[in-house]
Amino acid sequence: MGLSDFLFELMVKLLMAILLRGKTVCTLCGKPIVENQEAVGFPPFVSNELDPLQIFSDGAFHASCFWGHPLAMQAEARDVESREKNPPLTRECWVCRRTIDNPDEYLGLGHLTDDARESIHALNYAQFHRACLPGWTDRGKMCALLEEFMNSGKWKGPKLAQILTELCNGSSGYWNARLQQRDLRTRASWI
Ligand SMILES: [Zn+2]
Numbered sequence: 001m002g003l004s005d006f007l008f009e010l011m012v013k014l015l016m017a018i019l020l021r022g023k024t025v026c027t028l029c030g031k032p033i034v035e036n037q038e039a040v041g042f043p044p045f046v047s048n049e050l051d052p053l054q055i056f057s058d059g060a061f062h063a064s065c066f067w068g069h070p071l072a073m074q075a076e077a078r079d080v081e082s083r084e085k086n087p088p089l090t091r092e093c094w095v096c097r098r099t100i101d102n103p104d105e106y107l108g109l110g111h112l113t114d115d116a117r118e119s120i121h122a123l124n125y126a127q128f129h130r131a132c133l134p135g136w137t138d139r140g141k142m143c144a145l146l147e148e149f150m151n152s153g154k155w156k157g158p159k160l161a162q163i164l165t166e167l168c169n170g171s172s173g174y175w176n177a178r179l180q181q182r183d184l185r186t187r188a189s190w191i
């Protein structure tokens with residue numbers, strides 16, 4: 001059993017421990033999940049609030065409510081994909097191609113879009129050593145794509161702005177200046 005499997009099982013056990021208290025409410029039906037009821041739970045695996053799978057992110061559900069939902073299979077597939085793409089022990093930096101073994105060094109984009117026609121689709125699950133970003137030649141291009149997508153109306157929620165700040169606000173002078181200008185002009189829309 002790999003570490004990611006171990007962590008997932010641990011998470012399920014912790015979730016079950018929480019469920020056993022009978023305080024967790026099923027997001028789909030609004031009723032509590034009580035002891036001995038079969039349950040399904042997910043980590044926060046969807047960041048875009050416009051994504052139809054957002055309802056499952058960081059949620060717990062009666063198994064019957066979950067499997068009765070028309071998007072259940074999609075949610076499970078995305079959850080599996082996100083764990084496969086970000087295995088804690090073998091995360092590979094897109095810049096230096098070395099393993100990112102220190103969590104403090106890790107910066108990941110996670111899932112951005114399912115739409116393969118979006119240019120940002122190629123950036124799904126991109127991951128980096130923080131230290132590798134300032135010298136990366138494609139950084140400006142990536143930042144431009146992320147910014148364009150954030151402003152396209154296809155994204156809602158704070159994650160993309162956080163990523164842009166961390167990814168593009170470092171020592172890249174051009175982007176730093178652009179983001180600061182933007183920040184002054186439209187601070188409200190960034191938050
Ligand atoms: Zn329910």
Ligand SMILES: [Zn+2]
Nearest residue numbers: 093096129132
């Ligand atoms: Zn690296």
